[in-house]
Amino acid sequence: MNAVDVGFPEDLGQLALFADLPAAELEAIAGSCERVSFGEGEWIIRQGDDLSALYMLLEGEVTTVIDDEDRRVLPKGSFFGEVSVLLDEPTSASIVTRTPVTCLVVPAPDVESFLISHPLVMYRILKAEARRLRTASEWAP
Numbered sequence: 001m002n003a004v005d006v007g008f009p010e011d012l013g014q015l016a017l018f019a020d021l022p023a024a025e026l027e028a029i030a031g032s033c034e035r036v037s038f039g040e041g042e043w044i045i046r047q048g049d050d051l052s053a054l055y056m057l058l059e060g061e062v063t064t065v066i067d068d069e070d071r072r073v074l075p076k077g078s079f080f081g082e083v084s085v086l087l088d089e090p091t092s093a094s095i096v097t098r099t100p101v102t103c104l105v106v107p108a109p110d111v112e113s114f115l116i117s118h119p120l121v122m123y124r125i126l127k128a129e130a131r132r133l134r135t136a137s138e139w140a141p
Contacts, residue, residue: 060101
């Protein structure tokens with residue numbers, strides 16, 4: 001993992017999570033998050049880790065792995081790590097990069113204040129979680 005400079009608020013507005021936010025809010029988000037990069041094939045999170053963070057994919061793709069089985073590919077604009085942070089529980093899945101990846105990272109202790117400070121981002125995360133829950137609970141024909 002490599003830390004990357006955070007001079008990129010204009011790039012954030014291109015992602016659905018941050019679309020249509022005012023420039024000042026994009027700058028605040030850019031200034032409050034660490035930007036990190038990972039090479040292809042790197043593990044970002046391992047299932048059962050005690051510590052996680054909220055990760056938001058700026059570039060690249062990752063795979064969600066549960067019990068050594070690939071479950072889902074998350075593309076640019078996706079986020080992960082939020083469940084373990086919000087529930088204060090060990091991580092329920094591993095995340096491994098499929099391509100080189102750049103993420104914004106909000107450390108676990110800062111997630112609540114980050115979400116409260118950016119209510120539209122919080123709302124979009126909630127909508128995405130609702131979609132994930134609906135998809136996970138649908139019965140196959």
